[in-house]
Amino acid sequence: MDNRLDPLSNQAFNLILKAAQMGWSPLDLLHILGKEAHGIIYRAAIRVPARISSNHLRREWLHFDPPARLRARKQSLAKCVRLLSCLPAMKDTAILGDAFATDDNSRSGMGSRARVQEKIRRLLEKAESTTFEHEAAALVERAQLLQQRHRLHDLSMADRIPTADGTGEHPDLVRSLRIHLHPPYIKHQLGLLSAIAQANGCSCVLVHPAGVACILGEMADARYTSSLFESLNRQCDFFMRQGPSAEEASTRGQCASYRRSFRSSYATRIAQLLTDANSRGATVTPDSEEVLLDRYGFDAPGGFAQTPILELAPYLVLLEQRQLLAEAARDRLFPDLTSFSLRIGDWTGARDGLLAADNSHWSGCAPNLQARRELSA
Numbered sequence: 001m002d003n004r005l006d007p008l009s010n011q012a013f014n015l016i017l018k019a020a021q022m023g024w025s026p027l028d029l030l031h032i033l034g035k036e037a038h039g040i041i042y043r044a045a046i047r048v049p050a051r052i053s054s055n056h057l058r059r060e061w062l063h064f065d066p067p068a069r070l071r072a073r074k075q076s077l078a079k080c081v082r083l084l085s086c087l088p089a090m091k092d093t094a095i096l097g098d099a100f101a102t103d104d105n106s107r108s109g110m111g112s113r114a115r116v117q118e119k120i121r122r123l124l125e126k127a128e129s130t131t132f133e134h135e136a137a138a139l140v141e142r143a144q145l146l147q148q149r150h151r152l153h154d155l156s157m158a159d160r161i162p163t164a165d166g167t168g169e170h171p172d173l174v175r176s177l178r179i180h181l182h183p184p185y186i187k188h189q190l191g192l193l194s195a196i197a198q199a200n201g202c203s204c205v206l207v208h209p210a211g212v213a214c215i216l217g218e219m220a221d222a223r224y225t226s227s228l229f230e231s232l233n234r235q236c237d238f239f240m241r242q243g244p245s246a247e248e249a250s251t252r253g254q255c256a257s258y259r260r261s262f263r264s265s266y267a268t269r270i271a272q273l274l275t276d277a278n279s280r281g282a283t284v285t286p287d288s289e290e291v292l293l294d295r296y297g298f299d300a301p302g303g304f305a306q307t308p309i310l311e312l313a314p315y316l317v318l319l320e321q322r323q324l325l326a327e328a329a330r331d332r333l334f335p336d337l338t339s340f341s342l343r344i345g346d347w348t349g350a351r352d353g354l355l356a357a358d359n360s361h362w363s364g365c366a367p368n369l370q371a372r373r374e375l376s377a
Contacts, residue, residue, distance in 0.1 A: 029084075095329070
């Protein structure tokens with residue numbers, strides 16, 4: 001206990017230490033408690049590392065940045081105590097992965113995965129910032145195609161041949177990557193995250209109603225799912241606010257219904273588009289891959305052109321198995337999950353959401369990237 005703190009602060013301080021031992025990271029707590037709690041979380045951080053066993057969480061607590069101000073109002077501290085008292089134990093701590101680590105010595109070659117991830121990141125940023133319809137269309141589609149081809153190539157280079165029972169991956173490959181969804185419409189954002197995760201061999205779970213979710217899957221797949229979600233969620237938010245019928249919905253007092261329907265429809269369409277891209281990613285020829293990538297100044301990974309398409313076919317089984325392992329890990333860690341459905345109550349919003357999804361991926365008239373980030377901040 002820190003004797004320099006008042007009784008209420010001491011209570012919050014001790015509850016933060018307990019939450020850290022239950023697997024919560026400082027960024028998780030900051031997301032749930034809000035900016036007012038930054039100071040008390042920071043003051044507790046120095047006591048945390050010796051109390052937890054997770055190396056990843058220990059690094060997060062050790063490198064937690066200081067706040068602009070340490071003190072919080074009494075009302076904010078009372079809210080923190082109330083929220084901290086209700087926190088459950090985090091069940092994914094044992095398989096928690098590092099969102100920022102790079103695989104410099106991957107089996108597919110020195111740094112090849114990091115190079116592909118950088119190309120994908122550049123493709124997504126260019127797709128968000130371009131004002132040319134056909135360029136935005138090809139760039140985001142190319143990011144998903146590149147990811148699917150790299151997953152297949154990575155498996156082929158690692159010689160992970162499917163076994164007799166159809167498996168070739170080990171359950172220990174499944175990791176958890178936490179992601180924070182910001183209100184409003186958290187469940188609708190989760191719908192978009194689930195669509196992207198499903199298309200990339202992952203599963204996702206909302207572990208706290210304030211918007212703490214985890215993506216379960218092979219680490220490279222989970223990182224890509226996270227980055228693609230962030231990009232598409234920004235685009236969805238922009239189009240939702242700037243769509244042709246957004247102002248009309250606000251005028252008639254149906255803004256919330258319009259936006260919920262928009263997001264539901266957007267996620268449904270994205271799921272379909274990603275599935276179609278994956279199918280093409282398993283059949284596109286290496287030559288056409290190089291031409292399309294070079295058109296926008298991105299080199300095709302050399303290994304792809306050396307792997308015949310027909311030889312990649314058996315590894316599609318492994319990608320399916322990767323999805324099953326992610327779902328099995330989800331069911332094992334979270335056996336008491338409940339599902340929910342999202343109702344479409346505004347058909348104008350549903351129509352605009354479909355159009356926005358198409359624009360984001362294949363006919364995207366995308367405004368400036370920085371403007372989108374400022375709008376969604």
